[in-house]
Amino acid sequence: MKVPISTTRLGSILLVTLQRPERANALSDELIGAIGDQIDEIERDTETRAVVVTGAGTTAFCAGADVRELVDLDEAAARAKMLHGQRVFRRLELLPLPVIAAVNGHALGGGLELAMACDLRIAARSARFGQPEIRLANVPGWGGTQRLPRLVGLGRATEMIFTGDLLSAEEACRIGLVNRVVADEQVTSEALALAERLAAYSTVALAGAKHAIHVGLDEGMTAGELAEAHAVATCCQTAAQRKAVTDFLNRRAAAHNHPTG
Template identity: 50%
Template sequence: MTDLIKLEIRDSRVALVTINRPEALNALNRKVLQALDEVLSMIEQNKTIRAVVITGAGEKAFVAGADIAEMKEMKPAEAEEFSRCGQEIFTRIKCLNQAVVAAVNGYALGGGCELAMACDLRVASENARFGQPEINLGIIPGFGGTVRLSRLVGPAKAREMIMTGAMITAEEALRIGLINRMVPAGTGQALEAALALAAELAAKPAAAMAIAKAATRESWDVSVEEAMRMESARFAETF
C-alpha cells in the first residue's frame, strides 16, 4: 500500500478509507486502484472491522474521475483492461461483508460517481456535485456506471445523465435516490455524518448484515420469483 490510499481504524470497528490525491482532485489511476485493492484485502482479513467509510482527501472532491492524462495515452486493449480492473475492484467493495458508506465531499464525477455507487449508502455534503461526464470526452462510463446508475435512479434518468454529461446537485441526487442523506456544507460535515452512520451499522449483528447485503445484491439480476426464493433461503440463514 502507498500513501495514495489511507486506512484508519476508528473505535476498533470502523475502517476509514481515504483516496489521497487532493492535488489531482483524487483522480483514479492504475496506482490508486492497485492501492485500493490492497486496502480492501486488509479489510477483508480484519475480522474486527464491522463497517467501512470511503471518502476523498480535501473538501474539493470525493473523486473527480479517472486520471484523464493517463487515459488519453491508452490503446483500446489497455482501456479495456483499465475498465475491467476498476469494475472488479468496485465489485469487491459491493461484495464486502461489512456495510460501506461513501462520504461525498465536493465533486463525485465519472469514476468518482461510480465509486460512490459501489458503496451501500451515500452521505453527501449539500455542495457535492455528481455526474457521468465521460460523453464530453468521447467515451462512456467504464467502471460500472452504465449498470449501477440505471438501477439506482431508473433507466430514463440514467440515460439523461450519461447522454448529456451534466452534473447534478446533491439536492437533486437525494431527490432521485442517488444518495441517501444530505448534510449541510462545511469542513468535515459529510465525513462526520458518514462515520456516525457507519458506527450505527457496525453495532448491528455482523452475520445478519452480511446476509442482508448478499440478499439485496443477488436479487438484481433475476426474476421476481427467483429473487423471492433467494430471499427465503437467505432469511433462513439468519436463524
Template identity: 45%
Template structure:
C-alpha cells in the same frame, strides 16, 4: 504495505478509507485502484470491522474521475484492461461483507460517481456534484456507470445524464435517488461515522446476509429473489446473534451481538 494514495484507519468497529490525491482532486489512476484493492484485503479479513466509510481527501472532491493523464494515450486493449481493473475492484467493494458508506464532500464525477454507486449508501455534502461526463471526452463510462446508474435512478434518467454529460448538484442527486442524505460539509464525516456505528450496533450476521440478499435479488426475477431471501432468513436461525437478539428482546434487556 506502503500506501501513497489511499489512507486507512480504524475507529472501533468502523474503517475509514480516504482517497488521498487532493492535488489531482483524488482522481483514480492504476496505482490508486491497486492500493484500494490491497486495503479491501485487510478489511475483508478483519472481523473487528463491521462498516466502512469511504471518502476523498480535502473539501473539493470525493473523486473527480479516473485519471485522464493516464488514460489519454491508451490503446484499445489498454483501455479495456483499465476498465476491467476498475470494475473488478468496484465489484469487490460492492460485494464485500461490510456495509460501505460513501461520504462525498465535493465532485463525484466519472469514475468518482461510479465509485460512490458501488457503495451501499451515499451521504453527500451540500456542495457535492455528480455526473458521468465521459462522452464529452469521447469515451463511455467504464467503471460501471452504464450499469449502476440506471439501476439507481432509472433507465431514462441515466441515459439523459450519460448522453448529455450534465453535472447535477446534491439536491437533484437526492431527488432522483442517487444520494441517500445531504448534510452540511462540516458535518459530513461525523454523519457518516454515526450511521456506520449505528449499523455496526446491529446483528452483523443479519446485516451481512441482508446485503447479500439485496445485491443478489436485484439481479434476478422476484420469485428467485424471494427464494433466496427465505434461504438467508433461515440461515439467521443458525447464528448466535439471532438467539441473543430475540432472547434480549423477550427478556427486555440490552443485546450484545458477536460477529458470527
C-alpha cells in the same frame, strides 16, 4: 513514494480516504490498485464491521479517472483498464458489511462510479454528481452504465450519461442517487455515525440482507427470494437473533403486565 490512500480505525469502523487531493483524488491505476489491496485487508480483517470511504481535501470526493492515463491507449489496454476497475468496484460492492461513501465534494465519472459501488451515500451540500465522459467522447467504464439506471431509473440515467450534465447534491438526493445531504463540515461525521449505528447490528443479518439484495438485482426476483430465505434461516441459528427475539417478547410481556395510564 506517497501512499494513495490512508486508513483510520475508529473502533469497529474503518475510514478509508483517497489521498490525491492535488489531483482532486482522481483514480490513477495506482489508486485503483490500492483500493483493491485495501479490500484484501478488509476481507482478512475480523475487527471491521463497517467502512466509510471519503476523499482528502474539501473540493472533491473523486473527480473520476486520471485523464492523463487515458492518452493514447490502444484498444486492448483501454479494455484491460476498464475491466480492472470494474473488478475492484464490484469487490467493494460485494463486501459482506456496510460500505458508506462520505461524498465530501464533487463525485464525477469514475468518482461517481466508486460512490455507487458503496451501499449508501452521504453527500456534502456543495457536492456535485455526474457522468461527464461524453464530453471526452467516451462512456462510463467502471459500472456507471449499470449502477446508475438501477439507482435513479432508466430515463434519468440515460439523460445523465448522454448529456454529461452535473446534478446538485439536493437533486441527487431527490432522485435517489444519494441517501441524505448534510452541511459540508458534517459529511464525514454523519457517515461515521451511520456506520457506527449499522455496526451495532448483527453482522450475519447485514451480510445476508446485502447478499440477497444483490442476488435479486443480478439474477432476478426468484433467485433473490431464495437467497432471502437462506439468509433468514442462517440468522435464526445465531445467538444474537435468539436473544433479540427473547428480549422483544420479554419487553412485550412486561408492558402487558404493567399497563400505563
